[in-house]
Amino acid sequence: MSDGSDANGRPWNLRESYLFDRAVIAEIQRAAREGIYDIRGFGAKRRVPHFDDLLLLGASVSRYPLEGYRERCDTDVVLGTRHAKTPLHLRIPITIAGMSFGALSAPAKEALGRGASEVGTSTTTGDGGMTPEERGHSKLLVYQLLPSRYGMNPDDLRKADAIEVVVGQGAKPGGGGMLLGHKISDRVAEMRDLPKGIDQRSASRHPDWTGPDDLEIKIGELREITDWEKPIFVKVGATRTYYDVQLAVKAGADVIVVDGMQGGTAATQDVFIEHVGIPTLPAVRLAVDALQELDMHRKVQLIVSGGIRSGADVAKALALGADAVSIGTAALIAMGDNSPEYEREYAKIGSSAGYYDDWQAGRDPVGISTQDDELAARFDPELGGRRIANYLRVLTLEAQTLARACGKTHVLNLEPEDLVALTIEAAAMARVPLAGTDWIPGAERSL
Template structure:
């Protein structure tokens, strides 16, 4: 029942594989998953790279309208896009009626696509956030439609930079999985640590390099439906790790904000930023450190006006 949800997210694309679909292997569709998702048990399920009933932005507008009617206009609608043609995609999402636009950069993690997608498709999060903010400002919708940035956000410094660039919030995925225990050498059961190295080796990988979520054979029990492997993730232990991670991230963020003279992290702004490389300055459209130069703009231009 959609009316029980806190929000509804329409996923158009993912930063690590924009324009690409996915595959949920049948071995991961156990009776429980099959019941939850109304799928046949044990059968591979293909996720298409596009919604077959959408041929343009008008169809997205119709779908958002349908979802609003189904939820009595009580639930916010998110539209998530993989960073590619970010400026135009954000405009289309806003035009379709999204309350929130989520832009996912290419540094976002995934264990369900080809290496060529991960390395060569999409654009960096740094470039995407600037284009997304430009699109909202061009439509005079900055502050009216919320912007969430994701894709490689791992530290408080990453969050601070995203907020200073104009994002309203960030979304964190892989970093939380790592805090939960993903790719760890050991797992905890009944207060004791046990080595998972042999299980990684059986998959042909090692701790820190495992991208075998799709197999359902996670050595530390994070991404699996195997009842035996599931026992390797103790919820209380994992929750404590995630709590520590988020608290540390928040401390880093607030420390940076205070260092910039801000009483609120949402008061961070572009004037608090400089770039350390010409490439970063060009993508973010902020001055190169030690200069007032922004690549692509006339020398002498200052971010202060």
């Protein structure tokens, strides 16, 4: 402004601290007032190296592109080919990540199933068991075996199309869960065998196995119970990814799911979300390294999650060696979470569209992350399902567009050679050259 102030009327000579910015000041004062750490939903909000820091090298003279609207670029993927009698055939390499009934409303879970089924992919249960609505509307449903074992039963195990042993998740590797009491409705309480209205803790370790040797035996039991029909996934939060993936493969997993630190959560301490785990970008590289080292790449399939938003993210994850990706936060946003349409409602609960992360609170005006019947009734599962399907189609079309430009007849044919990095950090983490150079920082160590 001409009077020497900014648009908010603040004089230009005022300088905000980088270290103690307004968000930090607000959190210190909140902590001092309330005496308890901040629990929230969503995923990491800090900037970390990500797929945005990579670029694809489209074809030119040295490579042939495919015609965008004429030549096929396939997208199907088969998961669980290692041991399962009935592997999972997906039409697209994008799945819906595990999110619990309890964290999400029943209509939201139904919408995820509807959308995924429409485009031929799978959805996943969560830390609350399997609901009939979810099973009924999901052609392909992955059933999670979590430390809490809420709702776990052999009937649902057999109804599932695959089983996912959850060791950890990207938002809180090494951490358990907490579903706060105000989201514990009668139905949620009954499914979890707990009293209504109390805070429900989920353990951080499985109750009946410890370590990779036990995991192998546990996987063996799950196979015996289901007569070796179902693919068995093992999901880990990204930390010591190279070792975790190798141990999971040795324990007999058919599919490994690696969830980077940007992966979402329904309710976790902010300090955990922002400070534990490694980003998705290096996690993919480490996971692929581990699989290649064991000569199991493409034999044990790799699903990557944590911050997948666009077809570009999908294409880059596949190019680094993933067989599929998984979306959670983006799926909720596709269904209407954080929509400006609800700005007035967000304001009433002290938030704003684009910022809302209080998924733990159960007051979601859109009706997704709630167990309040009135709020949940606002959410139309058919419309939500259409939006999920539309979004998944767009991700797929985008990934195909990029793959064709790189001359690939299948999105899984994308490879690290199709990538360069924009930053030194991303080049080192993804182990692809810095754009315009042949330099891969750190690669010389192995020479």
